[in-house]
Amino acid sequence: MIFYGGLQLEGRMADLLADLSTRQVTKAITDDIPRDELLAPEPGTAEQYDPHVWFDVGLWAHASRTIAATLTERDPAHAADYRAGLDRYLAQLDELDAYVRDRLAPIPPERRLLVTSHDAFEYFGRRYDLDVAGIQGISTAAEATTADVERVAALIADRHVPAVFVESSVPPQTIDALVAAAAQRGAHVRVGAELFTDAAGEPGTPEGTYVGMLRANADRIADGLGGAQ
Numbered sequence: 001m002i003f004y005g006g007l008q009l010e011g012r013m014a015d016l017l018a019d020l021s022t023r024q025v026t027k028a029i030t031d032d033i034p035r036d037e038l039l040a041p042e043p044g045t046a047e048q049y050d051p052h053v054w055f056d057v058g059l060w061a062h063a064s065r066t067i068a069a070t071l072t073e074r075d076p077a078h079a080a081d082y083r084a085g086l087d088r089y090l091a092q093l094d095e096l097d098a099y100v101r102d103r104l105a106p107i108p109p110e111r112r113l114l115v116t117s118h119d120a121f122e123y124f125g126r127r128y129d130l131d132v133a134g135i136q137g138i139s140t141a142a143e144a145t146t147a148d149v150e151r152v153a154a155l156i157a158d159r160h161v162p163a164v165f166v167e168s169s170v171p172p173q174t175i176d177a178l179v180a181a182a183a184q185r186g187a188h189v190r191v192g193a194e195l196f197t198d199a200a201g202e203p204g205t206p207e208g209t210y211v212g213m214l215r216a217n218a219d220r221i222a223d224g225l226g227g228a229q
């Protein structure tokens with residue numbers, strides 16, 4: 001079986017996965033997320049929806065149910081095991097959701113602006129009440145323009161945002177340009193700890209799992225934006 005993200009996250013590889021589906025089970029784990037819970041992508045990108053659904057823990061629960069249902073369908077003899085595994089995982093997701101909410105709650109309203117290199121955090125912002133500004137588009141392939149950098153620098157100066165965040169999948173040059181542009185407007189913004197976006201951490205580390213990656217992001221955002229421990 002091949003599980004994949006879907007929502008055009010895999011780009012042209014999705015065609016290959018569709019071809020394979022006559023010979024083997026391939027399943028987009030976002031298939032069962034209600035379409036009215038999905039966000040639109042940045043204008044001008046190829047996707048129909050923003051594919052970064054893993055940053056909304058509630059949407060990720062849908063994906064987990066889809067995986068369990070697909071496994072059960074192909075291997076009904078172990079249905080009870082998949083059910084038990086799913087229940088345990090959904091309990092972990094509930095706990096994670098509460099943890100992220102608690103960590104971000106102390107950040108004062110005017111500072112609730114998450115500035116990152118590309119627009120991976122729209123779902124995260126919607127669920128946990130943060131405004132989100134990406135310097136480049138939704139895809140890591142798009143280059144940020146000088147106008148993008150100036151637009152975000154103005155936002156930072158306006159809201160006295162203390163930190164911006166470099167992403168593990170994006171080179172940091174764009175962020176450096178932003179810090180310089182903000183400084184020209186008299187805003188002293190520092191680069192917060194790296195967030196996990198389109199990839200989890202190293203296998204075998206806490207951040208190598210979905211739950212660990214979300215927890216680490218919540219900790220780093222809370223620390224960077226001034227939420228108390």
Ligand SMILES: [Zn+2]
Binds near residue numbers: 119138198
């Ligand atoms: Zn992305």
